[in-house]
Amino acid sequence: MEPVTDQAFAAALYSDGDAGLDTGASLLAAAPAADAELVRRGEEFVRRAWERGWQPADVVRVVRRELDETAAGLAAGLIGSETARYERLPPRWQAQLDGLPDAPPRNRPDRFSYASAVLALYRLLLRLPAIEPVGPPPGTAPHALRLPPAHDEPRMLTRIRALLAKAEATGYPEEAEALTTKAQELMARHSIDEALLAARTHSKKEAPGACRIGVDAPYETAKAILLDAVAAANRCRAVWNSDLGFSTVVGFEPDLDAVELLYTSLLVQGTAAMTKAEAGQRAGGRKRTKAFRQSFLMAYAQRLGSRLAADTARVTAAAEAEHEAGPAGSGAPRLLPVLAARDLAVTDTAERMFPETTTTRVRGATDPDGWTHGTAAADRARMGGGGPELRGGRGKR
Template identity: 70%
Template sequence: MSSSGPRPGTVERAFEAALYADTDAALDTGASLLAADPAADTELTRRGEEFVAAAWRRGWQPADVVRVVRRELDPVHVQLTAALILGESHEPRGARWTAQLEELRAEPRPPRADRFSYATAVLELYRLLLRLPAIEPLDVPLPGPAAAGAGDSRMLTRIRALLAKAEATGFPEEAEALSAKAQELMARHSIDEALLAARTHAKDAPGACRIGVEPPYETAKAVLLDAVAGANRCRAVWNEAFCFSTVVGFEPDLEAVELLYTSLLVQATAAMTKAEAAQRAGGRKRTKTFRQSFLAAYAHRIGDRLASVAEGQVTAAEGDLLPVLAARDVAVADHTDRMFPRTVTTRLRGVDDAAGWHEGAAAADRAQVQDRRRLP
């Protein structure tokens, strides 16, 4: 007399039916099993948290997972993802991780409609989480001598306030002056941190963060981010498939890149919208090519401006600062090469609208950052 093993539970049978096949019929079968068994809900949530934890082991962070879900699925899936991440994350994993969790707390709770629709959304999400590949893990940077200090927080608050005003003003000259002052503070903050680490022999090391580079016109946006990273002694590597760039650098510089890139992108988008409206008023209708050329020109011109600013900063440096900066540049390059031993160069394509290019370059000139004055 033969005996079979225990029958798999509802969640396991639903997973076997739905997660490893791409058809709607398989999804319906799994969702029907779950909808018919309310007692399986707790196990279903627990398994989802396991999928999230597996994503962390494959190098993902909360913002990365949400970014992919937002692009591939619907708002309800984003809400389900946020709930799973917040339910799973118990151990502190650094300041950036904590900040990402805080952003997720603002997401509304997922709606509980009929059980079949809910189960379908959950299985769609789990399919995606199950298939996330391994990506480069981000090392949490070692704390520097002034990490998370009160002075650091006040400085970043001032920089954010200046950039927020630059984004909000309708006067290009005022935006330029505000951005220039923000850059000055960024430079001072970065140099102070570098010198303090060198003088105290602190175990300061490069880290990395990921910054979303979302479509449309993502290539031009990636070029803009690369320019901002280079000007702030960082390196950026774009992952087109997952819509982010990994920026490698020392923590104060990573903060500067995040703040400045976000601000310049806001300023570029506002300027592009205004320029596009003027073009439409003149009878033009090639909106997509105009926008692509505009952002490409903006990124190119800002890159030139920021490179000039960075060169001026190095030229102004003297004494103990030059070898300190050189050592940090080498450390960032080595860390990038270890994380990304093989990279390829991407070229901008489809940039063929002369009016868009001219307007984008002009907007970049208005948003230009003045040369940083010599710092004490």
């Protein structure tokens, strides 16, 4: 006779609809002795996700998107127990684990409901497609892959994080503008310093890496454009997977950190400005719609692109002038060729990862008021971009 878990899986995991889930949940609810095996099988499903290119935050994000918060907590519990097996985790994994939600109590509110939620989660995990890996899976020998160095957060990033936190918290647009501009300038300078250091030491270990950043509904197109603008201004490439709700950002490690920090902060600032603008419109007797919010965020993202790029160009020009004015005959590498070489390395890496990317022209905004307010908010945040086009990657299936 088949074990209860096999019977439950046969009924629930390989069919669609609720009938199979109910059958499988009924079998598991009546068999407390199968609980340990149910967890072990779940850890296997999580391990297969690592082998297909997924990381902890990716799994929880897609589970939350496709199911609900309870399922996301169940996934987090499995991820925690599965990753506890490893002495060493890949870079960025610990930060992702620290941000996972708490796992709900087992067999609550009752055994049947709990088993039904677990089976729905396993059905989703079983069907996760293979995606482009952005780092090694846990348990991989470190020497077999080019891993970025494990280190504490650089002091510069800590300072940038503090500036952006102040920009998000202040109620004064002018102060937020100054803080955000200073953060971007520090990011650009930090990137330049890291590039020159690598060139001076002839570092062969440093190579472009990648990370995934969630691009969640609603208004995901505008958010993807914003992330693309932030990535481009920080010498990275972003490729959006609209089906799975994330963008993969390719770049050197210091620049990836900068992109993640700045995108998150600008999204917080933009959402707050949009809510305030919409409240003002309502106070004037005008009902705002989804079109207003979509147009607001599209304008905000577009406007930020050119302004972020201008900030980076200004810092780069100043650094080049400072570099050229240095002592003659010092043998220091010239800045612009160093940056050009890194740009080429990032482009080559992105094209190897995503050989089938497509560029899509997005639909224009339809609400003039939303566009006007979004542009003004971008000006206050001190950021802005050219005509919106997105690179989309076709994930492995």
